[in-house]
Amino acid sequence: MKERDMLEHGGNLDLAQERFGGRAEDWIDLSTGINRLPYPVGEIDPHHWNALPSRSDTNALHQAAQHAYRTSAPIVAMGGAQAAIQLLPQLVPTGRARILAPTYNEYAGVLSAAGWDVQEASELDALAGADLAVVVNPNNPGGQHHAAKDLLALLPRVGRLVIDESFVDAVPQLSLASEAGRPGLLILRSFGKFYGLAGLRLGFAIGDAADIGKLASMSGPWPVSGAAIAIGSRALRDDAWAEATSARLARDCVRLDAIAQAQGWMPLGGTPLFRLYETPDSLAAQDRLARSQIWSRVFAQKPTWLRLGLPGSGAEWMRLAEVLAR
Secondary structure, three states: OOHHHHHHHOOOHHHHHHHHOOOHHHOEEOOOOOOOOOOOOOOOOOHHHHOOOOHHHHHHHHHHHHHHHOOOOOEEEEOOHHHHHHHHHHHOOOOEEEEEOOOOOHHHHHHHHOOOEEEEEOOHHHHOOOOEEEEEOOOOOOOOOOOHHHHHHHHHHOOOEEEEOOOOOOOHHHOOHHHOOOOOEEEEEEOOOOOOOHHHOOEEEEOOHHHHHHHHHHHOOOOOOHHHHHHHHHHHOOHHHHHHHHHHHHHHHHHHHHHHHHOOOEEEEEEOOEEEEEOOOHHHHHHHHHOOOEEOEEEOOEEEEEEEEOOOOHHHHHHHHHHHHO
């Protein structure tokens, strides 16, 4: 994998260690949008590790996801939202794809590699006419978002509309999951970011019966592990944890923005799981943080942009504040 690809994705802690030393446990990784106060997993029955996932267990996970995402539309669990992205080129015949950009760069890469004609658009209306249109809502990395009515107005003007809602959990009012039964509309959800369990590799596709049936068939009989099913089923039913976490993240965004602005960094946007700042020199800012084992995300095409996830524990907040106050 090229270094630039790693930089563009964040989470590349191996690179941080190579450059600045330290053990993985010494680092505070703020280069991703993963909640650093994860859902408390608790005990997992041994059979979830020892046996192949059953159909009833998988159905229970799907029902828990429908509950959490407030939808009755068909749904399928997958190995993270990325697994669904990998299958998009096979969902419909190859054609013209338009992606609202700048955004998560895997869409363009996956579709281009599969022979699609990929174009980037800067406005929602410019997606019209595409065989496959992609909108990340809220967007990564800037956090821009679009109203449900505007997205639904686009739906009849494209062949297939994919809405990536990987960062919507803390702002559920933006979700179109309740509308996902409409033909041509496909919603992708990530479990690991909001619940802080990215290593579980769990996500969902929500759509009409034809699309979900095809994705399920392409994914095979056991697309997610028994442990992911057990933990996901439990977490997605825990409304109290989700509500408390959303409230905490909203408060912490204000806190992080204040710390950044004290450095003269200008907030450019973000979501409740990450913030994007304009800095005089993002690489210099990244190096400054990295010397104290705090990793951030920079962007090759935007040399002044720095993205920070939200610290978790009080000790992490204190360390970030102390490093920036020096």
